[in-house]
Amino acid sequence: MKVNWGTAIVIAFAGFIGFIMYFVINMATDDKYDHDLVVEDYYQKELKFQTDIDKEENSKNLKTNISWKKTKDGILVEFPKDLDIKKIKGSVFLYRPSNKTLDFEIPISLSDHNLLIPDNKLLDGRWNINIDWTYNNEAYLYKKAINY
Structure with missing residues (x-):
């Protein structure tokens, strides 16, 4: 054929x-x-984007900003030493881009200027850490992409 x-x-x-x-x-x-959306309430978060920019700008204007380091016990978040820890309120949100079921949020409760995020909640890999906090009714935001 x-x-x-x-x-x-x-x-x-x-x-x-x-x-x-x-x-x-x-x-x-x-x-x-x-693959899902980055966050469930994407449009609501977009509406408060300018507020987040203002909070980040407030953080950059501090004498010393928040810093972090990896320890054997987890991630140690260090708040500025010149601030009164009793007046610091807020939360720490850890976002895992590859798996939303691993995302978690912990409230900020300080006994000194350090906050430990325990190792048992963290897997190796990339995390986005967002620390949304207030001090003397002034709002601050610290965002960082980290590799644990």
Whole structure:
């Protein structure tokens, strides 16, 4: 049987479309490729974006900003030494970009200028740390992408 050019082109297009459809269906049904939005309430967070920028600017205007270091017990967050720890309120949110089920938030409760985020809550890899805190009714925000 002899195949002419028209039939060969139709067979090639059908083969290519089948090839592409296989990958589209494979990506749509495989849980390994299931990626959600970065955050659930994306639009509400976008509306308060300018407030976050103002809070970050307040943090940059401090004499010393928050710093962190990795220890064997976890992540040690150090608040500025010149601030009264009794007046510091807020929360620390750790966001794992690769798996939203690992995200967690802890309230800030200080006995000295350090806050320890325990090692048992953290897996190796990339984390985004957001420390949203207030001091004397002034709001501050510290954001950092870290590798643990």
